[in-house]
Amino acid sequence: xxxxxxxxxxxxxxxxxxxxxxxxxxxxxxxxLSFLIFGVFLSLSNNLHYTAQQLSKNMTxxxxxxxxxxxNQRSLVEEKLKGSSLIEAVQFISPEQALEEFQKNFPELRxxxxxxxxxxxxxxFEATINEENISSSxxxxxxxxxxxxxxxxxxxxxxxxxxxxQSLSRLAQAVGFFLGGILVLASFFIIxxxxxxxxxxxxxxxxxxxxxxxxxxxxxIPFLLEGMILGILGGLVSLLLIFFLIKFFPLYLGASLGVFxxxxxxxxLSLSQIIMLIATGAFIGFSGSLSSLAxxxxx
Amino acid sequence: xxxxxxxxTQGQIIVDGKNVVRIHDHKIYKLRRTIGSVFQDFRLLFHKxxxxxxxxxxxVIGISRKEIRxxxxxxxxxxxxxxxxxxxxxxLSYGEQQRLAIARAVVNNPKILLADEPTxxxxxxxxxxxxxxxxxxxxxxxTVIICTHDRDLIRHFGEKILFLYKGKLIRKEAL
Numbered sequence: 001x002x003x004x005x006x007x008x009x010x011x012x013x014x015x016x017x018x019x020x021x022x023x024x025x026x027x028x029x030x031x032x033l034s035f036l037i038f039g040v041f042l043s044l045s046n047n048l049h050y051t052a053q054q055l056s057k058n059m060t061x062x063x064x065x066x067x068x069x070x071x072n073q074r075s076l077v078e079e080k081l082k083g084s085s086l087i088e089a090v091q092f093i094s095p096e097q098a099l100e101e102f103q104k105n106f107p108e109l110r111x112x113x114x115x116x117x118x119x120x121x122x123x124x125f126e127a128t129i130n131e132e133n134i135s136s137s138x139x140x141x142x143x144x145x146x147x148x149x150x151x152x153x154x155x156x157x158x159x160x161x162x163x164x165x166q167s168l169s170r171l172a173q174a175v176g177f178f179l180g181g182i183l184v185l186a187s188f189f190i191i192x193x194x195x196x197x198x199x200x201x202x203x204x205x206x207x208x209x210x211x212x213x214x215x216x217x218x219x220x221i222p223f224l225l226e227g228m229i230l231g232i233l234g235g236l237v238s239l240l241l242i243f244f245l246i247k248f249f250p251l252y253l254g255a256s257l258g259v260f261x262x263x264x265x266x267x268x269l270s271l272s273q274i275i276m277l278i279a280t281g282a283f284i285g286f287s288g289s290l291s292s293l294a295x296x297x298x299x
Numbered sequence: 300x301x302x303x304x305x306x307x308t309q310g311q312i313i314v315d316g317k318n319v320v321r322i323h324d325h326k327i328y329k330l331r332r333t334i335g336s337v338f339q340d341f342r343l344l345f346h347k348x349x350x351x352x353x354x355x356x357x358x359v360i361g362i363s364r365k366e367i368r369x370x371x372x373x374x375x376x377x378x379x380x381x382x383x384x385x386x387x388x389x390x391l392s393y394g395e396q397q398r399l400a401i402a403r404a405v406v407n408n409p410k411i412l413l414a415d416e417p418t419x420x421x422x423x424x425x426x427x428x429x430x431x432x433x434x435x436x437x438x439x440x441x442t443v444i445i446c447t448h449d450r451d452l453i454r455h456f457g458e459k460i461l462f463l464y465k466g467k468l469i470r471k472e473a474l
Contacts, residue, residue: 001361008358019346208342211302212403213332214359216325 012222017229020198024230027194031234031284032241034183035277039242039269041176046267048169062156063125063146073151074123080149081127086139088128095121122153184284187234191227191288199223199292224289231285235278243268301413301444302334303327315410332360335404335441337414341396343388343403349375350384353403360407374406375399377432394421401429405436412436412443418452430456 017024063081065074081090093101098121103110113120129139147155199206209219246268269277300307303319312319314330322330344352353371362370375381378398380391388396397417404412412433418426430452437443447453453460462470 001363004364005358005361015346204342205344208344209355209359210328211304211331211336211342212356212359213328213330215328218359 009221009225013225013229016198016202016222016226020194020201023194023197027190027230028234028237030190031187031231031281032237034180034187035235035238035281036241037183038176038180039238039277040245041172041179042273043242043246043267043269045169045173045176046269046273048172049166050267052163052166052169059129061127061129061143061146063127064122064153064155065124066151066153067122069123069151077146077149077151078125080146081125084142086129086142088130090128091126093124093126095119095123098122098124184280187231188284188288188291191230191285192292194230195223195227195289196292198226220290220293223293224286227285227289228282229285231281231283231288232278233281234285235281239269239274239277301411302331302336328359332407333410335407335409335412337397337400337404337412337417339415339419341388341400343396343399345388348385348387349380349391349399352388352399353406356403356407370406371402374402377405378402378429394425397421398425398429401432405432408439409441412441414443414445416447417445418447418449426452427455 063077065077078090078092081087096119099113099119102121103113143155143157146152206219300312301314301319303312303322306320315333317330319330344355347355350371353374354367357367357370372381372384375384378401380395380398380402383391383395388399391399397419401414401417404414414433417433418429421429426449433443433445434456445452445456458473460470460472461468462472
């Protein structure tokens with residue numbers, strides 16, 4: 001009996017979707033565009049977050065030592081670094097190793113160094129920080145302590161990039177939620193209006209159903225299903241468009257990405273985000289229909 | 300008012316021992332399922348086939364598909380429309396549309412059958428057939444209430460006759 005009723009509801013819903021296909025098409029398009037904007041920002045936020053994570057991996061602090069530092073003083077610095085729970089690994093870099101590394105990385109500047117005739121690089125320790133401690137305040141306090149230590153000339157800690165990426169990611173997410181929120185609200189009113197028009201168009205049928213003893217639920221279900229299908233279709237089409245955008249946008253950017261191409265990996269939305277987007281579509285459709293039915297369908 | 304499409308400003312309407320005015324909005328469908336109605340303007344679903352126009356009454360109740368087929372076929376056979384079951388109302392003549400409305404009204408064996416000018420658009424022969432049908436339904440236990448201007452019809456069919464003029468009861472007769 002329930003299956004028979006469900007079949008009837010589905011048939012009625014599909015009939016209405018087809019009968020008023022032009023207005024339904026426009027409402028799906030608008031829902032799709034709203035979700036597309038939201039989805040693009042969500043994807044951007046995902047990518048920035050991923051990039052920030054990549055940058056954060058193997059984040060090191062470089063402790064530059066004073067010149068001609070006695071051996072015992074150097075050992076003290078090394079012990080202090082190795083003794084910290086924040087540090088994963090410590091490596092000593094002698095001035096010679098630093099020079100060699102520099103010449104390898106920047107061969108075009110080799111001449112300048114040769115002209116100096118002296119090795120300008122100080123000895124240093126390169127310490128890798130635990131991933132989970134990169135943004136912690138403990139790390140900052142530790143760096144401050146190290147800076148004040150005798151024999152330490154300077155400390156370099158480039159976590160700015162990672163932090164900037166993280167905050168950009170949060171910004172993209174916030175913009176996405178803000179714009180998406182407004183557009184999703186607009187979708188709600190659009191679905192509500194479309195269902196309202198459909199209710200008006202089927203007023204005569206509704207009257208007949210009422211007079212032959214249909215319950216409120218019986219009359220409402222096809223309209224609610226219709227709204228939900230509109231919302232879900234809008235969500236699905238937007239997911240498809242986001243997929244193509246992510247697939248082809250890097251190709252469009254091509255060589256202009258340069259060195260960043262290794263770092264920026266365009267990723268699709270996560271499964272939970274996909275489900276959230278579709279569920280939001282269904283919810284908007286359902287609530288949009290419900291609100292218009294409550295106002296315009298006197299049963 | 301019997302279907303509670305409109306609520307009376309004063310007085311009571313007692314149907315099957317219940318005051319229609321006092322029935323809760325959410326339960327009014329139960330009353331409507333016991334009443335079959337034939338409207339003057341037929342009120343057919345023109346985008347649905349003849350079969351579906353009659354079946355809708357049973358669908359809202361949740362009757363099985365097999366039973367729906369059986370009852371709809373019987374109702375259409377009574378009004379002699381069973382051979383046009385898969386046509387659309389727009390393909391039917393005016394009289395056939397009226398008979399379709401009657402089939403819809405009787406398909407659920409209603410306790411009360413309301414008919415507003417049921418023979419208004421029919422030729423005398425068909426009108427007589429319809430009235431005979433109503434008499435048959437009445438014999439099976441349903442109360443049949445017909446609203447009409449046709450005095451011949453009243454003479455042939457009438458048992459209890461109420462004369463209304465400008466919304467007021469002016470005379471009662473029992474034949």
